[in-house]
Amino acid sequence: xxxxxxxxxLIAAKDLRIEARGRQTIxxxxxxxxxxxxxxxxxxxxxxxxxxxxxxxxxxxxxxxGGVLCFEKTMAVERHDDALAGLLLAPVDRGAIxxxxxxxxxxxxxxxxxxxxxxxxLLFRFDLxxxxxxxxxxxxxxxxxxxxxxxxxxxxxxxxxxxGGLLALLVFPLxxxxxxxxxQMMRRLFEQGEPLGSTGLATLVAxxxxxxxxxxxxxxxxxxx
Amino acid sequence: MSAARTILxxxxxxxxxxxxxxxxxxxxxxxxxxxTMGPVQKIFYLHLPVAINTFAAAFVVFVASxxxxxxxxxxxxxxxxxxGKVTVLFCAIVLLTGMVWGRSxxxxxxxxxxxxxxxxxxxxxxxxxxxxxxxxxxxxxxxAISAVYGIAAFIDVPLVYLSVKMMPDIHPSSIALEPEMxxxxxxxxxxxxxxxxxxxxxxxxxxxxxRELGAGRAVPEVSGVQAIPLGESTP
Amino acid sequence: MTGEGYxxxxxxxxxxxxxxxxxxxxxxxxxxxxxxxxxxQGPTG
Numbered sequence: 001x002x003x004x005x006x007x008x009x010l011i012a013a014k015d016l017r018i019e020a021r022g023r024q025t026i027x028x029x030x031x032x033x034x035x036x037x038x039x040x041x042x043x044x045x046x047x048x049x050x051x052x053x054x055x056x057x058x059x060x061x062x063x064x065x066g067g068v069l070c071f072e073k074t075m076a077v078e079r080h081d082d083a084l085a086g087l088l089l090a091p092v093d094r095g096a097i098x099x100x101x102x103x104x105x106x107x108x109x110x111x112x113x114x115x116x117x118x119x120x121x122l123l124f125r126f127d128l129x130x131x132x133x134x135x136x137x138x139x140x141x142x143x144x145x146x147x148x149x150x151x152x153x154x155x156x157x158x159x160x161x162x163x164g165g166l167l168a169l170l171v172f173p174l175x176x177x178x179x180x181x182x183x184q185m186m187r188r189l190f191e192q193g194e195p196l197g198s199t200g201l202a203t204l205v206a207x208x209x210x211x212x213x214x215x216x217x218x219x220x221x222x223x224x225x
Numbered sequence: 226m227s228a229a230r231t232i233l234x235x236x237x238x239x240x241x242x243x244x245x246x247x248x249x250x251x252x253x254x255x256x257x258x259x260x261t262m263g264p265v266q267k268i269f270y271l272h273l274p275v276a277i278n279t280f281a282a283a284f285v286v287f288v289a290s291x292x293x294x295x296x297x298x299x300x301x302x303x304x305x306x307x308x309g310k311v312t313v314l315f316c317a318i319v320l321l322t323g324m325v326w327g328r329s330x331x332x333x334x335x336x337x338x339x340x341x342x343x344x345x346x347x348x349x350x351x352x353x354x355x356x357x358x359x360x361x362x363x364x365x366x367x368x369a370i371s372a373v374y375g376i377a378a379f380i381d382v383p384l385v386y387l388s389v390k391m392m393p394d395i396h397p398s399s400i401a402l403e404p405e406m407x408x409x410x411x412x413x414x415x416x417x418x419x420x421x422x423x424x425x426x427x428x429x430x431x432x433x434x435x436r437e438l439g440a441g442r443a444v445p446e447v448s449g450v451q452a453i454p455l456g457e458s459t460p
Numbered sequence: 461m462t463g464e465g466y467x468x469x470x471x472x473x474x475x476x477x478x479x480x481x482x483x484x485x486x487x488x489x490x491x492x493x494x495x496x497x498x499x500x501q502g503p504t505g
Binding site for chain 2: 149152153156157166169170173174176177178180181184185197199200203206207210211214218221222224
């Protein structure tokens with residue numbers, strides 16, 4: 001167990017170190033996220049206060065597109081110089097590779113959210129002060145499930161030369177339950193003042209657990225150099 | 226062998242068409258009109274059996290996808306592809322008949338009611354399944370990626386169902402059916418299921434034959450495609 | 461449009477799509493029947 005944990009941390013640390021030195025992915029993703037928020041803001045007529053309901057939808061658009069770019073980049077790192085072949089030859093459990101990639105992706109998405117969310121709050125005057133913790137819980141749970149699906153399919157399409165649009169096409173429809181649940185939960189939380197409902201939380205947790213398990217089981221079947 | 230198969234196939238389709246016609250006559254002359262919703266409620270007898278068969282076809286995609294990942298035999302992939310097509314076709318019918326019904330009942334073609342949203346997402350999930358297939362060149366990669374997606378999409382369905390249940394609803398939650406209505410509904414299940422199975426089988430055979438044709442013609446082509454990822458990753 | 465009108469529209473759309481797909485499948489099968497003998501004589505040896 002501890003050996004597997006060490007492998008996960010080593011691979012994730014390697015990916016994060018590459019990211020920290022180049023800062024290619026994160027800067028790209030953050031700028032893309034801000035651009036999306038700005039474009040949507042102009043479309044919706046910025047300046048007017050936006051409800052928590054609309055806030056979730058706007059933020060999810062930014063997270064979804066940014067997330068797909070993150071998943072692509074973390075897999076693309078392994079494709080340069082046949083790094084993936086080396087990783088597959090190393091005595092590392094495939095599950096550990098999945099866990100490490102997932103960890104990297106979740107951390108990248110959290111840092112994306114940490115920058116884009118305050119920008120959106122500033123630009124739109126979202127009022128999240130009523131339930132900041134509820135907002136963070138919903139978004140974090142949603143992102144973990146989304147990252148699990150994304151990590152799996154990024155690995156699946158990484159050797160097809162078609163990732164660009166293909167990955168978004170694969171991941172978006174599968175992630176719709178997360179978007180629906182989080183927008184509906186935000187509507188209840190901010191517009192109707194209800195506490196976090198257990199149905200919504202249970203659905204989000206079920207999504208996370210199901211796709212974490214499925215991705216972990218299936219991951220090694222799609223991983224090819 | 227082939228002639229017997231053709232005759233059997235023709236018999237199957239004649240029987241299915243006859244049953245379908247009988248069900249239509251039953252609908253016209255036997256089934257009573259529902260009191261609150263009026264004649265448009267009769268769309269239900271096509272709508273529900275097609276919806277149930279959509280799930281059945283999606284389940285075939287799921288099983289065939291697991292079968293492929295387990296055994297790596299190409300005919301599992303052909304079966305999954307056939308079932309994917311049938312799922313999309315049947316889901317389109319569910320969606321369109323539902324929209325016609327909604328237009329008559331509420332005066333709008335589309336509302337974000339849970340059930341309409343549910344069938345729309347189901348439709349999108351399996352349209353994507355069909356869209357990704359031709360965009361992967363290597364047959365083995367295509368089969369593997371589609372299988373993973375086929376499994377994920379089927380697992381997604383209950384989650385979509387749970388999530389749309391959180392949306393505000395204007396749908397009738399249940400309809401009290403008279404015995405004649407129940408009988409009509411049961412009768413409609415037979416030809417609709419026969420059509421689903423027939424389409425699935427016909428499409429599966431077509432896919433098999435296409436694969437055999439392709440394999441017979443393009444052996445060097447196929448091995449060339451497989452060599453590309455290896456050659457390209459060392460620029 | 462009346463309720464009957466929508467009912468007929470619903471069945472035309474539903475059964476029409478089924479029929480359309482049946483015809484497509486039949487045509488695809490027939491074009492394969494025509495192609496197959498020629499492929500057998502193709503460059504196999």
